[in-house]
Amino acid sequence: MTPSRERRSAGLLLFRRTDAGLEVLLGHMGGPFFAKRDAGAWTVPKGEYEPDEPAWDAARREFQEELGLPPPDGEALPLGEVRQTGGKIVTVWAIEADLDPATVVPGTFRMEWPPRSARTQEFPELDRVRWLPVDRAREVVVKAQTAFLDRLAEHSA
Structure with missing residues (x-):
């Protein structure tokens, strides 16, 4: 039996220091499942990669794909x-940088929507990108990813 990958x-x-404190850049997941959700619908820009690709290279490639x-x-x-x-293992690096969310051109994905309609629609990977204070980010980010915010805050203290 082959082990499942x-x-x-x-x-x-991305993070930046402002007069109001530390802020992080998060994206709101696109598509119909997250359209009306806020809590748990925001994420670090990221994506999947194959075992033969170094995680760092994948992180940089996915940033480009997700944000354009x-x-x-x-x-x-x-x-x-x-x-x-869901079991996915996520690896993240933080970089201090500034970026204007208005310059983002998100990548897209296609899926059948509505379900069982045989119609395929295209949706943005991230339907909006925003700088959020760390405390606000904790309220809306995918629950497991709050650990990244905690680790960043510890390092930046």
């Missing part, structure tokens, strides 16, 4: 990994 994802969490912008240069702070509820 664990799903892995990698991403970059090159990943920023800067010192990458490893925030480690977490296992999300």
Whole structure:
């Protein structure tokens, strides 16, 4: 029996320091499942990768695919990994950088919608991107990803 491959994802969490405190750049997941949700519908820009691709390379590639912008240069702070509820293992690096969310051109995905309609529709990977104070980000980010916010806050203290 062949062991099942664990799903892995990698991403970059941008952060900036403002007069009001630390802010992080998160994306709201696109598509019909998350359209009317806020809590648990925001994520670090990330994506899946194959076992033969280094996680760091995948994080940079996925940033470009998800946001349509090159990943920023800067010192990458490893925030480690977490296992999300669905079992996916997510690895994230933080980079201090500024980015105007208005410049984002999100990648898209296609899916059958409505279900069993035989119609395929295209949706943005992320339907909006926003800078959020860390405390607000904790309220809306995918639950397991709050660990990345905690690790970043510890490092930035």
